[in-house]
Amino acid sequence: MDLRRIMMGAAAALLGGLGAAQAGPTLDGVRARGQVNCGIHTGVAGFALPDSRGTWQGMDVDLCRGLAVAIFNDASKVRFVPLSSSTRFTALGSGEVDVLFRTSTQTMLRDTTLGLRHVTTYFYDGHGFLVRGDLNVQRVRDMGGATICVLQGTTNEQVTADYFRSVNVPFRPVVFERTDQAAAALQAGRCDAFGSDASQLAAVRSTMPTPAQWTVLPERFSKEPYGAYVRRGDEDWFELVRWYTTAIIEAEEQGVTRANAEEQRRTSTNPNTRRLLGATPELGQSLKLDPAWALNVVRAIGNYGELYDRHFGEATPIGLPRGPNHLWTNGGLMYALPMR
Numbered sequence: 001m002d003l004r005r006i007m008m009g010a011a012a013a014l015l016g017g018l019g020a021a022q023a024g025p026t027l028d029g030v031r032a033r034g035q036v037n038c039g040i041h042t043g044v045a046g047f048a049l050p051d052s053r054g055t056w057q058g059m060d061v062d063l064c065r066g067l068a069v070a071i072f073n074d075a076s077k078v079r080f081v082p083l084s085s086s087t088r089f090t091a092l093g094s095g096e097v098d099v100l101f102r103t104s105t106q107t108m109l110r111d112t113t114l115g116l117r118h119v120t121t122y123f124y125d126g127h128g129f130l131v132r133g134d135l136n137v138q139r140v141r142d143m144g145g146a147t148i149c150v151l152q153g154t155t156n157e158q159v160t161a162d163y164f165r166s167v168n169v170p171f172r173p174v175v176f177e178r179t180d181q182a183a184a185a186l187q188a189g190r191c192d193a194f195g196s197d198a199s200q201l202a203a204v205r206s207t208m209p210t211p212a213q214w215t216v217l218p219e220r221f222s223k224e225p226y227g228a229y230v231r232r233g234d235e236d237w238f239e240l241v242r243w244y245t246t247a248i249i250e251a252e253e254q255g256v257t258r259a260n261a262e263e264q265r266r267t268s269t270n271p272n273t274r275r276l277l278g279a280t281p282e283l284g285q286s287l288k289l290d291p292a293w294a295l296n297v298v299r300a301i302g303n304y305g306e307l308y309d310r311h312f313g314e315a316t317p318i319g320l321p322r323g324p325n326h327l328w329t330n331g332g333l334m335y336a337l338p339m340r
């Protein structure tokens with residue numbers, strides 16, 4: 001640790017001791033600016049896509065809005081910054097955005113080499129392939145010589161190459177910058193398959209002119225756990241984003257919904273629920289937020305299950321089964337660390 005950091009830490013400790021609500025530099029900057037700058041996808045249904053009125057919609061988009069609510073109790077205090085896969089991490093590193101909620105897989109080398117930190121998993125996925133339904137392949141390894149569309153700067157580029165190399169089957173990659181370009185190339189027959197995370201393939205399929213003609217093959221070739229990313233060196237901001245994400249899952253675990261959150265705060269006798277919703281103030285205080293931060297978040301965007309259903313559930317064109325994104329109590333992997 002360098003001297004400047006030690007001095008800054010000592011100064012912060014002193015201020016803390018005097019009772020000043022000094023937060024880390026990112027939260028202070030966000031508050032001074034009056035909005036969170038949130039890096040999102042350039043356009044994929046389910047995670048981030050503008051609707052017919054040009055309003056961004058999707059799980060990543062709502063996670064950005066919810067973060068604004070946790071800080072300002074105002075979902076409009078967010079600026080969405082669409083970023084391609086290959087520019088997202090440099091945009092975060094340079095300070096153009098405060099956080100990424102951008103379909104970003106958490107990997108060891110991203111964590112250890114980019115000067116960034118991934119936070120905690122909010123979506124479990126895996127790499128798959130989208131193909132024309134009449135292509136008639138049972139297994140991807142039977143696609144020798146195929147042309148495969150992938151997106152630049154994604155894990156999917158490497159996973160595709162690793163897989164075909166591991167089974168010693170040749171393929172030809174065609175690399176694009178944006179999802180819509182890859183989808184158009186697939187549609188036009190310029191590639192035989194599109195390799196990406198299965199959720200995004202389901203989303204792309206749902207926005208094709210004739211979805212029924214397209215199939216996401218059932219094999220999965222990697223683990224793609226999505227997490228928010230923040231810059232290194234601001235522990236307070238890291239903690240805020242981590243416990244904010246956790247609170248949304250915890251709300252579902254406790255049966256706190258958009259509709260009942262307010263009432264639960266008033267009437268619940270469960271100490272965990274009372275803490276989560278700010279009937280007692282310690283969680284909010286520890287993050288330098290209003291005691292009602294998590295209550296406000298759930299009222300604004302819902303708990304994790306509500307968020308999933310709204311953007312990926314049966315009633316959406318994507319209709320993606322929840323699978324590993326179910327709560328751990330329901331056979332899935334979503335497990336909130338204890339909030340106490």
Ligand SMILES: N[C@@H](CCC(=O)N[C@@H](CS)C(=O)NCC(=O)O)C(=O)O
Pocket residue numbers: 041042043044083084085102103104105106151152153154155156177178179180196197200201224
């Ligand atoms: N999970 C992958 C990225 C998944 C992803 O975002 N893939 C496509 C969408 S299918 C993409 O990069 N799109 C770029 C764009 O349209 O900006 C990663 O973290 O590298």
